[in-house]
Amino acid sequence: MDILKINQLKKVFSTGAEDLTILHDLNMNVEGGKSTVITGESGSGKSTLLNLIGGMDNLSSGEIYSCGFPIHTMTEKQLTEYRRKSIGLVFQSHYLLKDFSALENIAIPARIAGFDKKKALMKAEELIEKVGLADRKEHFPSQLSGGERQRIALARSLVNDPELILADEPTGNLDEKNSRIVEDILFSLVEEFGKSLLLVTHNLILAERVDKAYHLTGGVLEEK
Ligand SMILES: Nc1ncnc2c1ncn2[C@@H]1O[C@H](COP(=O)(O)OP(=O)(O)OP(=O)(O)O)[C@@H](O)[C@H]1O
Numbered sequence: 001m002d003i004l005k006i007n008q009l010k011k012v013f014s015t016g017a018e019d020l021t022i023l024h025d026l027n028m029n030v031e032g033g034k035s036t037v038i039t040g041e042s043g044s045g046k047s048t049l050l051n052l053i054g055g056m057d058n059l060s061s062g063e064i065y066s067c068g069f070p071i072h073t074m075t076e077k078q079l080t081e082y083r084r085k086s087i088g089l090v091f092q093s094h095y096l097l098k099d100f101s102a103l104e105n106i107a108i109p110a111r112i113a114g115f116d117k118k119k120a121l122m123k124a125e126e127l128i129e130k131v132g133l134a135d136r137k138e139h140f141p142s143q144l145s146g147g148e149r150q151r152i153a154l155a156r157s158l159v160n161d162p163e164l165i166l167a168d169e170p171t172g173n174l175d176e177k178n179s180r181i182v183e184d185i186l187f188s189l190v191e192e193f194g195k196s197l198l199l200v201t202h203n204l205i206l207a208e209r210v211d212k213a214y215h216l217t218g219g220v221l222e223e224k
Contacts, residue, residue, distance in 0.1 A: 103138070
């Protein structure tokens with residue numbers, strides 16, 4: 001069954017003088033429990049597409065069904081709920097809150113989703129172990145390396161147990177060791193826990209590990 005299905009999606013940016021069509025009548029699907037990659041040159045529209053799937057931007061026409069929800073018809077309030085509970089967003093840049101410890105940063109989305117402090121911290125403890133940073137629990141973001149911060153951000157994106165993980169160049173800024181850790185965690189979520197992963201990347205090694213691959217060229221998507 002598909003966890004994500006996109007029909008005839010179009011995205012046009014109006015920049016004043018002219019309209020720029022960034023995504024052209026795009027169709028795709030992500031099967032539940034599988035990994036899917038989208039590759040494409042810089043500027044081809046990958047992040048635009050991921051933002052639309054994540055409900056962070058409005059489409060111009062077409063349909064997006066994700067995790068059982070019709071994203072294209074939802075209100076802002078419903079989209080906020082969808083972002084909190086159904087999807088996990090992993091980006092190249094991470095915005096950890098500087099006044100909170102690594103463990104607290106991971107726990108925050110669980111608190112926002114309504115879990116009490118104890119339960120949220122318990123979930124965070126599990127995840128900090130998973131990303132291999134249990135010994136950095138009490139560290140503040142300024143006391144962590146860039147790669148460690150990215151791993152904490154990854155743990156944070158998983159704390160509400162999302163069905164679909166949307167990852168935009170998740171290993172973009174990382175050295176080989178941290179890339180490998182992040183990559184292995186992402187794929188273990190699919191292989192061990194039946195999560196669905198949609199990955200956007202330039203990294204061809206990452207792109208080779210997936211079940212299904214698409215390529216985006218100038219806003220036109222093709223299955224490879
Ligand atoms: N808000 C906006 N207004 C106008 N044009 C935009 C806007 N956001 C993105 N674009 C344009 O849309 C195109 C696709 O951008 P997008 O960020 O999706 O590309 P990308 O494939 O993710 O690139 P990269 O790999 O460099 O991150 C680019 O030409 C960009 O300039």
